[in-house]
Amino acid sequence: MEKNIHTFIGCDNDYDESKIVIFGAPFDSTTSYRPGTRFASSAMRNESFGIETYSPYQDKDLMDIKVFDGGDLELCFGSPESALKDIEEFSSEILKDHKLPVMIGGEHLVTLGAVRAAVKKHPDLCIIHFDAHADLRDDYLGQKLSHACVMRRCHELVGDGRIFQFGIRSGDREEFIWGKKHVSTNKFNFTGLEKIKDKIKNKPVYFTLDLDVLDPSCFPGTGTPEAGGVNFTELMLAIQFVSTLNVIGxxxxxxxxxxxxxxxxxxxxxxxxxEILLYFYKEN
Structure with missing residues (x-):
């Protein structure tokens, strides 16, 4: 891989020396309400230079760790399956090299491509899912590959008892009925998050963060805002806990x-x- 010139702040290291690889998945063709997430990764790179590389929360600095920014994938906008295939292949390459893939979406469907790669390498994969929405529909308007169905498709890969959802406060009745039998769902907040450590133990974990888990009063820039979300500090503490688990992507x-x-x-x-890059960076 070659270095991407347009990088997130502090993430301009060489691929071979880096332990974390970030990349953008600019795809939002199945967005059900307001589109625009395809521009997130580019906007974040541009605006990242308005923050510091140093974190006063952790007393750590991005300049002291090795992160490679692989740029944005060139995804076929009109074909969800083609886009997922490209994401899966790129994620697989990173996992093969024993590095941590950190993907910037994009709509939530992009998670499925990364999970497909992760479960091939780690058949006992568990998923931790922060979101306002359950994303457990079997289809949305007849489309099974939709951001409203991404956790249902992930369940088909990992099976019962392997998906742990937090912050959920939206979904149709059938999603919640189905979810009670097949996944662990904590509504509204992160209560019970620490209890999953005994269930997961040291199993490999894929962590997916839909930013609309945040209340729209502090995060209005999302396509499907839902009132009643968590605040920034609550989310930070929850992410800090997840970073203590065996997260592989x-x-x-x-x-x-x-x-x-x-x-x-x-x-x-x-x-x-x-903060995520600093929390999840591990020397070994």
Whole structure:
């Protein structure tokens, strides 16, 4: 891989020396309400230079770790399956090299491509899912590959008892009925998050963060805002806990920069990504 010139702040290291690889998946063709998440990764790179590389939360600095920015994938906008295939192949290459893939969406469907790659290498994969929406529909308007169905498709890969959802506060009745039998869903907040450590133990974990888990009062720049979400501090503490698990891949998705003209949502996403990179960076 060659170095991407347009990088997130502090992430301009060489591929071979880096332990984390970030990349963008600019895809939003199945978005069910307001589109625009395809512009998230580019906007975050641009706006990242408005924050510091140093984290006062962790007393760590991006300049002290090795992160490679692989740029944005060139995804076929009209074909979800083609886009997922490209994401899967790119994620597989990173996993093969024993590095941590960190994907910037894009709509939430992009997670499926990364999970397909992860489960091939780790058949006992578990998934931790932060979101406002259950995403457990079997189809949305007849389409099985939709951001509204992504966790249902992931369940088909990992099976019962392997998906742990938090912050969920939206979905149709059938999603919640089906979910009670097949996944673990904690509504509204992160209560019970620490209890899953005994269930997961040291199994490999894929972590997917839909930013609309945040309340729209602090994060309006998303396509499907849902009132009643968590705040930034609550989310940070939850991410800190997840970083203590055996996370082998993760993504951050559903920022739609143009829907918040103030730029505050993009700035929040940048700060959150900085903290994620520092939390999940492991020397060994």
């Amino acid at each position: 993760l993504d951050v998705n559903e920022l739609s920069p143009a829907l918040d003209q103030s730029g505050a949502s993009t700035a929040l996403a940048c700060k959150l990504l900085r």
